[in-house]
Amino acid sequence: MNLASLIDGHPDDALALISRGRPTTYGVLRQQVASMRGALRAEGVVPGDRVALLCGNSRYFVVSYLAIIGIGAIAVPLNPTSPTPELERELAVVDPKVAVIEPAAESAWAGIDKAKLPSLKLVVTTDGSSISNGKSIDAMLNASPVDVVDVRPDTPAVYMFTSGTAGSPKAAVLTHCNLATNIEQVDEVESITKSDVFYGVLPLFHIFGLNVVVGCALSMGACVVLVQRFDPATAAETIVERGVTVVPGVPSMWAAFAQMPELPADAFAGVRMALSGAAKLPEAIADHLHRRFGLKVYEGYGLTEAAPVVTTSVGDDWIPGSIGQPLPGINVRLVDEDGDDVLVGDTGEVWVNGLNVFVGYLNDAEATNRALTPDGWLRTGDIGVVDENGRLFLVDRAKDLIIVSGFNVFPAEVESVISQHPHVKEVAVVGTPHPHTGETVRAYVVTRDAVHLDEDALVDFCRSRLARYKCPTKVLLVDQIPKNVSGKVLRHSLK
DSSP states (O other), X not given: OOGGGGGTTSOXXXXXXXXXXXXXXXXXXXXXXXXXXXXXXXXTOOTTOEEEEEOOSSHHHHHHHHHHHHTTOEEEEOOTTSOHHHHHHHHHHHOOSEEEEOGGGHHHHHTSOGGGOTTOOEEEEOTTOOOTTOEEHHHHTTSOOOOOOOOOTTSEEEEEEEOOSSSSOEEEEEEHHHHHHHHHHHHHHHOOOTTOEEEEOSOTTSHIIIIIIIIHHHHTTOEEEEOSSOOHHHHHHHHHHTTOOEEEEOHHHHHHHHTOTTSOTTTTTTOSEEEEOSSOOOHHHHHHHHHHHOOXXXXXXXXXXXXXXXXXXXXXXXXXXXXXXXOTTOEEEEEOTTSOBOOTTSOEEEEEESTTSOOEETTOHHHHHHHBOTTSOEEEEEEEEEOTTSOEEEEEESSOXXXXXXXXXXXXXXXXXXXXXXXXXXXXXEEEEETTTEEEEEEEXXXXXXXXXXXXXXXXXXXXXXXXXXXXXXXXEOSOOOBOTXXXXXXXXXX
16 A cells, blocks of 8 residues: 555546646646656655655645655655744654755755754755755656555654644654545545545645645545635635635634625635634634524544544534544543543543554654553543533643644743743743634743843744744743642643
8 A cells, every 4th residue: 555646546637736826637746746756766765764844835745745655755744934943853853864845944944953964865945945955846856757665554654743642742653554544534424526626725734734635635536725824815715716615724714714804795605614623613703604604614623643533523413612523433432530431421531542543653652652552542631521412522631732723832842942041040831812823822931030031032032943833922921930839830820
């Protein structure tokens, strides 16, 4: 098997991608992917090598991704807008042999200490990137093609960075089987067809965009309209003009649509399936969209470690707040602190089991053992309750994870960066509700020697070291951080 074969068997003249207004048919996509496979092989890339993708939502990302996994190498999608320190940490973990870089990532790439990447042999550039010694991807798309290689189902296909079920960001290892299984599980419920057109604004370096949008759409012969960044007015126009039928999104996207009084009532008339995931969709927004546009936004639940979809409300009664029921082939338990199943109506931690569940975190046995039970159940850290009809509702998180516009932010990572500031003595970070992003990051800081610390300066300090969505939007200077008798920060008190 090989996940990259998902684009095979579709008509040559059927549209696969629309990127920056440029259409790509399945015939052309297959040819470009085959040539990219040949180019990578010619550069010495072999099964098991890592190839980093520092690209936004573009044709180049899709072609590179499919080519990488098609030769048995491992794709490592990274946020191209992340600052240098964050990218450097992630790249050092995976030590790629090749990096594919778009112009947006050039500045951060320039500051990376290449000595920390001993395996790096080639930099591939896109869209006229000016990186010295970089090889143009357009030239590689004219290389002699090679065939897809067969791999074992448990062969790693992707290293996807995540905050994990606990701790700082780490690379989740997702196999060809994990990803292919979840695509099949989703399609069994959502019944995607070759006539569907997906709105592809979810970042492809995020598992939701990578496997739910690109993976599910291309496996069924559908078309993906790739969008680099979200603008609600432009998005509404694109959905109508391109005949979009499937719109996967995150709560912040749906909230933006709800707050646009100028949108006509039939703005989403052609959309047959509206989806929301990565964070809880406020029921008030779901109700508003339904009343105003007649649009039912179906929630689902998933996480990177499950490749990612676990439950969906598609195919069930539309009940705002419900994240539905498990996909076929996925088992879900709600357990108490002793690991015993709770009664219907009682809350418990969500545990997940299935062929879609990842094999562990790269080079981190301790974190893997925390996330996976000996018999293969994934401990999600999320607290849920199930009703008498089997519908799941999330009520809380056992972990301290903050979710900003669908992206995971772990407080410890932000605290680690802020604590590096010379005038910071102590810091605690929590998530607070936000009308547009679901949550936002707030930092409480105790300064050294009563030094006055400018809030904007501290935020800028973070932005030079962390992705923007991880940076605090508010910094509060306090005299002390509340802690319990053992010295643990009482985040609940701060909230």
